[in-house]
Amino acid sequence: MVVRPKPRSTRLLLVLLVSASLAVITVDYRQGPEGPLAGLGRTSLSMMAPLQRAVTTVTRPVGDFFVSIAHLPSLSRENRDLKDEVAGLRTVINGSIGQEIEADRLRNLLDLPNSIDFPLVNALVIGNGVSNFENVITIDRGSADGIAVDMPVVTGGDTGARLVGRVVAVIANAAEVMLITDRDAATAARLVDTRQAGLIQGRGDADMVMSFLKGGVAVEPGAVVETNGYQNGLYPPGVTIGEVSRFVPATGTSDPYVTVRPAVDFSALDYVAVVQKLPIDTGTLSGGQP
Amino acid sequence: MVRRTLAIVAIMITAILLQSTVFSQIRLLGAKPELMYLVVIVLAVIEGPSEGAAVGFAGGMFQDFFLNQPKGITALTLTLLGYTVGLARQYIVSPSPLLPTTMVAGATFAGVLFYETVSFLLGTLEVAPVFFLRTAVFSALYTALLTPLVYPLLRRVFEGSRRRRVVRF
Numbered sequence: 001m002v003v004r005p006k007p008r009s010t011r012l013l014l015v016l017l018v019s020a021s022l023a024v025i026t027v028d029y030r031q032g033p034e035g036p037l038a039g040l041g042r043t044s045l046s047m048m049a050p051l052q053r054a055v056t057t058v059t060r061p062v063g064d065f066f067v068s069i070a071h072l073p074s075l076s077r078e079n080r081d082l083k084d085e086v087a088g089l090r091t092v093i094n095g096s097i098g099q100e101i102e103a104d105r106l107r108n109l110l111d112l113p114n115s116i117d118f119p120l121v122n123a124l125v126i127g128n129g130v131s132n133f134e135n136v137i138t139i140d141r142g143s144a145d146g147i148a149v150d151m152p153v154v155t156g157g158d159t160g161a162r163l164v165g166r167v168v169a170v171i172a173n174a175a176e177v178m179l180i181t182d183r184d185a186a187t188a189a190r191l192v193d194t195r196q197a198g199l200i201q202g203r204g205d206a207d208m209v210m211s212f213l214k215g216g217v218a219v220e221p222g223a224v225v226e227t228n229g230y231q232n233g234l235y236p237p238g239v240t241i242g243e244v245s246r247f248v249p250a251t252g253t254s255d256p257y258v259t260v261r262p263a264v265d266f267s268a269l270d271y272v273a274v275v276q277k278l279p280i281d282t283g284t285l286s287g288g289q290p
Numbered sequence: 291m292v293r294r295t296l297a298i299v300a301i302m303i304t305a306i307l308l309q310s311t312v313f314s315q316i317r318l319l320g321a322k323p324e325l326m327y328l329v330v331i332v333l334a335v336i337e338g339p340s341e342g343a344a345v346g347f348a349g350g351m352f353q354d355f356f357l358n359q360p361k362g363i364t365a366l367t368l369t370l371l372g373y374t375v376g377l378a379r380q381y382i383v384s385p386s387p388l389l390p391t392t393m394v395a396g397a398t399f400a401g402v403l404f405y406e407t408v409s410f411l412l413g414t415l416e417v418a419p420v421f422f423l424r425t426a427v428f429s430a431l432y433t434a435l436l437t438p439l440v441y442p443l444l445r446r447v448f449e450g451s452r453r454r455r456v457v458r459f
Contacts, residue, residue, distance in 0.1 A: 010339050010340040013343055014340075017346075017347040018366060020347070020365075021362045024354075024362030041355050044355040052307060052311055055308070127314070128311070
């Protein structure tokens, strides 16, 4: 390399590099997710995963600290509300234990699958998508632990499992999970109360949008939304997705829809569980979506 | 030369690691900073267009491959950005200590907009124009805020490892 390059050689370098970038863009664009470039990307991701894991282990407390500062004003209120809720729920639980046993017995008799009746693999979140446009996380378990593309990912909550997303890429020691809030994510869902089915689409950091299969609905904010499991759906049925934050009535040109706030706080996600269930017969579906 | 390359590679890996772990949690108004943009812009400000373009290309490829994004778009963005910033720097004579911060803000804004536009044209990104602009503004602001912290460090590394000026004929 010359110490002080002449403008001419700099321009030549620029043209070369820009052409190389354009070539890579074109090749990657044409090959899609199966091409050698994508394979190379996965290989580099597997080199990056252990490093990310190390950094996350060290910096997680720092990140949590900042996240909790941001949430501080609402924390004490939330704490009080939660205590009230716990007291209320205890009473409900005591009443419902009997029903649960009964339901279990009946379910066994009917041989119906439980909502999550599949083995779970616990995983640590070691990285988040780097760009501002994708809502993707990296977890520290991969194909070596039996994880495959399209497996649902959930996280625990006090009211049962909550939906996180699905595995979109997997390597030996790590996997990428597309969150339900990603703009490319679509989730079959239903309202718990009325069983109305619809489709939830991610809107990035904004609340998700749920459109309904049938018009003429009126939904109150606060209604809980859960996954709708079809015979060959991607997600197990009955996993909590979130709650309705706003109802947007129909206008002349568009059907009514609701916005849904996810039940999971994705900015503070540490541990998730991968459900080792694959959609049955994805062959009949385009793109593996329900 | 080898030492310098190694130093730059180490900086890039650090940038990617921090970007994908720490800064994906600590967000400013929903936006993440663009650490790789920051590194390339600062280097271009210090070293000029040809190294700006070369490091921009390498850094962009690094980010695209290591984070498994659509390949090549960041590389294209950062190549052009490094070159333009390096070129623009030669015509700016302001002695203001805020110059790097201002340049990082402006260049990150332009770079993110460029990245978004290319992604949009390729169909890998479909969002409203308002969101485009909002992301560009906030991540530019965030990146600019980090500049005063990072600039002195990067400057020491870049200038300390610079090759001695030997003119050969």
